[in-house]
Amino acid sequence: MGNNVPIHAPLFRAEQGVTLLGGGAVAHADLALALALAPDLVAADGGAAHGVAAGHMPLAVYGDMDSLRPEIRAAIPPERIHALAEQDSTDFDKALRHIHAPMVIALGFTGDRIDHELAVYHGLAARPDMRCIVLGAHDLVVHAPPRLMLDLPAQTRLSLFPLTDVTGQSTGLVWPIDGVGFHPARRIGTSNMTKGGVVELCFDGPGMLLIVSRDHLAAVAQAMRAASVWSRTTGAPWV
Incomplete structure (x- = not known):
């Protein structure tokens, strides 16, 4: 050019x-x-x-x-x-x-x-x-916001794949993530499952990919619209 x-x-x-x-x-x-x-x-x-x-x-x-x-x-x-x-x-x-x-x-x-x-x-x-x-x-992928509320059926596959050091908290997952230190070379969170109802996910910083079946596109779109995002400059939650 x-x-x-x-x-x-x-x-x-x-x-x-x-x-x-x-x-x-x-x-x-x-x-x-x-x-x-x-x-x-x-x-x-x-x-x-x-x-x-x-x-x-x-x-x-x-x-x-x-x-x-x-x-x-x-x-x-x-x-x-x-x-x-x-x-x-x-x-x-x-x-x-x-x-x-x-x-x-x-x-x-x-x-x-x-x-x-x-x-x-x-x-x-x-x-x-x-x-x-x-x-x-088959699936959809999002960069997880600071806090995400998802209404998903029981036994929905929900995978978390970190791209850096990330920790977080959860409610509504079969295997909670509280206290888990995620890292792409040490600990990932693929193939978790939902209990049914609202799943709440909170993260301490950016860098986590969230993967679910594309069947839940409408629910994920609604949740993402309502979520805050990360500041690109500071990495802190930003509305």
């Missing part, structure tokens, strides 16, 4: 929620499901093709544009395309950092290249001030 290509772009602001499309596989039914909860459509680079193919024109496209096919680019109003030249972040992060919305549901970011998917989870950890749900074919 030329030196005249910017590394910053206008922010996309939404009052409800944003569905963010990546370049991986996206079923039309999943796109409709996400748009019902997060009605404004934004794409990361080549993910725009999924929206165009489904008859939903992205309101903004962010990325380095190395995978946006010429025919898809030509179909999108040029003022909606924001090319970002820097190569120190992924297209997922480029898009996420330009979105101001109460919640983001991200599709097309899982199930393909493992290194790309891991980079997405790094992006969640790097943006703890974002309420973002990464929706996959």
Whole structure:
């Protein structure tokens, strides 16, 4: 890219929620499901093709544009395309950092290249001030906020995967997490189960991924909308 290509772009602001499309596989039914909860459509680079193919024109496209096919680019109003030249972040992060919305549901970011998917989870950890749900074919993943209240059926699988040192407290889990020192190389919390009813999770800092079945997307979306987030600069809870 030329030196005249910017590394910053206008922010996309939404009052409800944003569905963010990546370049991986996206079923039309999943796109409709996400748009019902997060009605404004934004794409990361080549993910725009999924929206165009489904008859939903992205309101903004962010990325380095190395995978946006010429025919898809030509179909999108040029003022909606924001090319970002820097190569120190992924297209997922480029898009996420330009979105101001109460919640983001991200599709097309899982199930393909493992290194790309891991980079997405790094992006969640790097943006703890974002309420973002990464929706996959079987599960969904969020970066756990300081406190989360989830209404889930009994025997729901709930996994916790730390990306750093994290501790927390819980109610409503079969195996409580109180007093557990989580760390990616020492102690993880996958395949826990719910007792039924409201699950409350509190954490002492950012860095915990929470994974549940995608069947609970609506409940997780509702809970994430109501949750506070982490300050990206201090790591402290921030409304």
